Amino acid sequence: MPAIKTIYVCNHSHTDIGFTDYQDVCFRQHADFIRQALDLIEATEDYPEEARYSWTCETTGPLLRYLRSAGPDELRRFQHWHHAGRIDVAAMNYNLTPLLNVEQMHRSLYPLRALRDEFGLTVESAMQDDVNGISWLFADLLAELGVWFYSAAINPIRGARPKPFPGAFRWQGPSGREVLAWNGYHYLFGRSQAGLGNFELVDRLLPRWVSGLEADPTYPYDFLYCEATHPVRVDNGPPDRRMADFVKRWNEEDRPYRMAFKTVTEFGRLLEAEHGATLGMQRGDWTDHWMDGPGSSAYETGINRQAHEILGAAEAIEAWLRSEDRDRYDAVRAAHDYEQAILFDEHTWGAYSSIEAPDSLFTKAQWNRKASFAYTAVMEGHDRLAGAARALAAPLGTPGPEGVFNLGDLAPEEAFKPSGIEDVLVINTLPWDRDVIVEEPEPRGGAAPAGMLDCFFNRRSGWGGNRPVPPIRRVAGRVPAMGFAFLPLSTAPAGSDLRAGPGFIENAHYRIEIDPEGGGLKGFLDKDLGHDFAGRYEGWRPGEYVYEVVESDKGRDAIASFDFSNPDFFTGFKDTPWRRSRASEVVIEEAVVENGRASITVRIQAGGVASAAVTYALDSGVKQLAVDWMLDKLAHEAPEAVFIAFPFNLGAPRFMLDMNGIPSEPNIDQLDGAAKDWYPVQRWVDVGDGARGVTVVPLDAPLVHLGGITTGKWARTLTPEGPTIMSWALNNHWMVNFKASQDGRIPLRYRLTTHEGDVDPATAARFAAEASMPPVVLRDIAPTGPRSGSFYAIDPAAPILATAKSGEAPGWIALRLQNLAKAPTLATIRFAKAPAEARRSDPIEHPGEPLAVSGTSLAIDLDPLATATILVRFGEG
Known part of the structure; x- marks a missing residue:
């Protein structure tokens, strides 16, 4: 001192x-x-x-x-x-x-x-x-x-x-x-x-x-x-001349x-x-x-998370095209698209008057512009993905007939003639072989939009007049790593393992039972492990909707208040009068089995929503539970929050989560003073007790509380109450720049799987990647060449992830490799053809030392939890 x-x-x-x-x-x-x-x-x-x-x-x-x-x-x-x-x-x-x-x-x-x-x-x-x-x-x-x-x-x-x-x-x-x-x-x-x-x-x-x-x-x-x-x-x-004059005079x-x-x-x-x-x-x-704060804008936060995945898929296919001398990468456009996604994820969010004057022009204009970053990123990503996928497909087959805009003077079957093609082309943008169940897109005959593939577009909607809309067909098959496969429409999911009845569904791996009191799960039985994972927290069940308000006229000031006499500029209260409620009415619809899927929908009446419904679904033979909520949210400017509860029947909890891409343990992998009351999830979060555990993938809502609801603890160390993950899906607790309220239809989708023993970060990461980025499906292409093909694959036994993009330098492809283990590992990449050259690179693609290429393979040593960029080219330099 x-x-x-x-x-x-x-x-x-x-x-x-x-x-x-x-x-x-x-x-x-x-x-x-x-x-x-x-x-x-x-x-x-x-x-x-x-x-x-x-x-x-x-x-x-x-x-x-x-x-x-x-x-x-x-x-x-x-x-x-x-x-x-x-x-x-x-x-x-x-x-x-x-x-x-x-x-x-x-x-x-x-x-x-x-x-x-x-x-x-x-x-x-x-x-x-x-x-x-x-x-x-x-x-x-x-x-x-x-x-x-x-x-x-x-x-x-x-x-x-x-x-x-x-x-x-x-x-x-x-x-x-x-x-x-x-x-x-x-x-x-x-x-x-x-x-x-x-x-x-x-x-x-x-x-x-x-x-x-x-x-x-x-x-x-x-x-x-x-x-x-x-x-x-x-x-x-702006800069201020007074500062220079002040320092000059002070020193004099x-x-x-x-x-x-x-x-x-x-x-x-x-x-x-x-x-x-x-x-x-x-x-x-x-x-x-x-x-x-982003919980104040759940819908747009969700679509920007989709933009992350769509842009990655588009760039992976663009990289494949470059390797075949069919380059379509536009570096200026790519930089623009990523900046749009980054600008939505930038911290400012909205006007400082967002809470005080939510209906003012100043506030609404800024929110409109902020939201536009997410919408632009996702739609530009879709356009790039559509263009890249069609370019990849072009030499693989012959397209079916194009439709005719139907003003009503033609029969639907005449305007949009059936192609008679009984295959779908499925593209896997992940670098490992993938078992898929995909839905055949609707026949649209080339109708708008051109900038979004039919497999991502809403069904029974379109511009082109009356057209035939056939029943939904789903296809099961295996698609090579970072590759494609034509899958026959005749290979439907088996479905023999599916069962459904009053309040339950099951497949080969799980039996799911609905709790009629709150609409969550009273049963989540893993048949392989012989363990029911359905737990309780505050009476709530896995998948249940929980609504929270503050019972105080002070509103947000009952949570935390500005206090500029405090060194931290605020006082955070630990006695906030929270009131939390579950559904007041629950209607369990009839469970159905169709197209290789068992599903059951639960409709509720509850605080904060005009209505809400959740569909629980199991695919044939797949060890995954889908939990898909759709909220019809009512605007509410006083402080509120929506949680989706995931309490599990486990012993003393151990948590791990994908925190900004790094498998991290709370407290252990955080600085002292870092946030412990809530956590950002990139793709997955896991809770286990050493004997078994559950991995949860929140597709839309990135915020979680671990161990129970932790708002208002202001903790420097996480001390979990139990084996509970609370998805903090919506909130408007901030007092300045974040949105005062949100309304309309908001999807909240989750994918769950269970495991024996401790979580394996690589297994969790790959499960989450498959849940987050669905396969790309194109219809009406008659194969004329190979029925499958691949660009590259990673060693399925290695604890790594990999992504690809076209390099900023012409002819090069940039691979990002990530070691998910806390030990060194050898990452082996196998290409469909031999690279001409490979080099290490810095994170922004400045080439470094050469790497040895062995035939079609490349091996790179990775330090624990390291991320590396590798440059590869296939043509002449």
Whole structure:
């Protein structure tokens, strides 16, 4: 606890895409801020060195837009002051939530390709402000890209910070790479809490912070480092000349400590040089407490999760086409599509008036724009998938007859003639052989939409006039890894194992019984294990709808309230008067067996909805339970939440979840201070007791509580009540930027499977991948060549995942390989034909060392929990 000698100030604008202004306006503002910063840098060039203005570009998204639009002189001006150390560039794309999947996290760093390679900029540091955390994988990705310093300026409202605070530590990523991390004050600390830039405030506000650090025995530094934004436009605010003049005057006066401007990278260098040798190591996910906000927009959050999968499938097929010299990858379009998905997953969400004035133009315009990112991402993804799938199919067979737009003057069978083709073409975009049961798409004869495949389009809907709509047929078969197969329509699912009766369904693996009181499961019998997994929590059963409100006139203030006198800016209450209810009326419909599936639908009346229904379904021979809710949600602006309960009949629980792509155990694989009251699930979450367990895949709703309902515990350590997973499907608890209410039809879909022993992360991940990305099915193609084929496959015994995309460099294909085990592994990739060359790569596709190719196979050593990018080409260089 040495005496403070210097206050270091990092000037920047906090990047909110929205909140203070309409999103497109914010992008233009940030371009103007850079120009104003350059003006101010030049205007203070004759100031003493410590007072010469400097600026840090917090995020690459707005910066890259500015650089792309800058003229030659403006660009040279930026580069000059950047290389002079006066305008810094941080590496993060935006301030991000944990909603991003592994590929999105990689793509969020692709702007570094342009910033470094095209514009000649140096990027060594990263920063995230406002949000309460950052996905663990970023520690690996940043380190591998030479971004060695990470700075966090957390806004702890409704959240928490790790320790030390303020302070530094080595943050180790899943695979063992590490970055230097600074856990610092709120980004508005400098202007709002310490009064910097204002001589009327600083002498009253600053001393208590300095004396607090000097009295703190755990604080070993002789400086106070803080960020400074605009004094009133604290978010999306411009540079401020008053700061430069303030620092100049401060240092001219008789003061107990100096002030100096530092960019984030300059501060990182100082920290490393003076204290790097003494810093401790921390390992784990920096789980973001603000992840609860997306529950305010359940439908759009769900469709953006679909966009993640659809974009991945489209790019996998595009990569296959490139390997066959039929390239259709458009790098500019791909970057746009991923940025749309990332912008939805970016943290800002909506207007600061979202709760106070939900019906205002300002609020509604921003939500419309925010939602558009998800809709654009998913529909552009569908268009790319449709184009790629049809291109892959083109040489494989002859298409059936095209329809004729029917104005009613033709019989349906005349306008849309049957093809007579008794096969469907099924494409598996996952790199392992896959047993599938697929539905034959409706015959549409080439009618619109062209940008969405028939297998994804809603049935009995279309533009083209009257057409025949045949009964549904389902097909069972096996499709090769990252491959295709023509499956005969005659190979229907066996169905002999299916049974159904009053209140129950069963197949070869499970018997499911419905609880008439709440509509959940009173029986979830695994026949193979001889164990009934149906448990209870607070009287609720697996799959049951639970509605929650706050019984207080204080509303959201009964959960947590703004309190700027509190160091954490809020008070979180542990005595919130929650009222939770189950269905008031339950109607169990007749169970049915048809098309190789047994299903039973339960309709309920309950709080928060006009109506709701859940369908439980079992496919013939498949060890998977589908739980598909459809809510007809009523708008409710007072605080509320919807849970889908999954309590299981197990012993002392052990949880594991796919947290931002990394198989993680709560507490163990998290930093102290990371979120424990709720968790973000990328694809799967598992609970077991060592003898057996259940894997749950939430397709639409990424938030879960583990062990029971944990809202309001504000816990630094998860202490689960029992073996329960509560899907926190909807909530509107936030008091500013997230939606005040949501209504309409909202799907909530889950896929469950059970297992013996502890969960195997690779098995869970592959089950979840199959549940999340259905096969692509095309009809009316008569095969004229091979009936099956494959692009590549991974070793089914290895604990790895793999995805493919067309490389950014012509002719190359980029593979992402991920080791899901906490031990080294050898990842073997088998291609359909021999690659001409393979290389290791960094995460943004800069080629590295050559890799040995053995015939059609490639083997790569992967460190524990490592993610690697491999570049492969098949044609001539």
